[in-house]
Amino acid sequence: MEARTLHCSSCGAAVSSQAPVCQHCGARLATIACPACFNMMFLGSKFCPHCGAAAVRWQDTPGKMLCPGCEKPLLRGELGEFVLHECGKCFGLWVDKDTFERICRDAEQEAFSFGSPDPSAEPGTGALPKIRYVRCPHCRKFMNRVQFAECSGVVVDVCRDHGTWFDAHELQRIVQFIRGGGMDKARQRQKAELAAERRRVQAARWTAGSEGATAPRREPQFFPDLILTVGELFRRRPKG
Secondary structure (H helix, E strand, O other): OOEEEEOOOOOOEEEOOOOOOOOOOOOOOOOOOOOOOOOOOOOOOOOOOOOEEEEOOOEEEEOEEEOOOOOOOEEEEEOOOOEEEEOOOOOOOEEHHHHHHHHHHHHHHEEEEHOOOOOOHHOOOOOOOOOOOOOOOOOOOOOOEEEEOOOOEEEEEEEOOOEEEEEHHHHHHHHHHHHHOOHHHHHHHHEEEEHHHHHHHHHHHHHHHHHHOOOOOOOOOOHHHOOOOHHHHHOOOOOO
């Protein structure tokens, strides 16, 4: 999604619509507040500069949920039918389990509707970020580090009971990945891995049988109908 050049409401300097703060005066400019594309938009804007969707207001959370990264109180925002929590300092997002699954389903439905993949949604090939562990805003337990779909290049922090923490821009990258057909790529990759595991087990049994011994029974961990769901993505630990 292309960034646009806008002007800071405090000093008037030209800034990118992707910039969270003005590089000239330091004023906060943007927040993740688009219910359609989850991209950055300026505070006070009535519509998203990227897709035209209506903006939303962020408010203090009654329970003062804290940001897992910088320990600042999270802001609450309603984006259409979605409820998200954002950090006003680092621009990370907290999304509960049900909301994230709905976001993923909607993004995949758009991929089915519009067809052709977005080149910007290809899985990342760079090095994954340095490992660090943060606490869940709800239960304060340390969360697991999981690469979404195992091939997206986006590593997020997951509390299996409560939700997922996204650093700045990570949710947009995941939505773009899904809209570009990323879930199909992940399913195809999983099917290939499961087929390779079947062949390995069968070869081991054949070798053991030809030697007159009973091979140890080790079944590969298949998922029903080889279908990878959002829930299963987060029940699997990343490799490495």
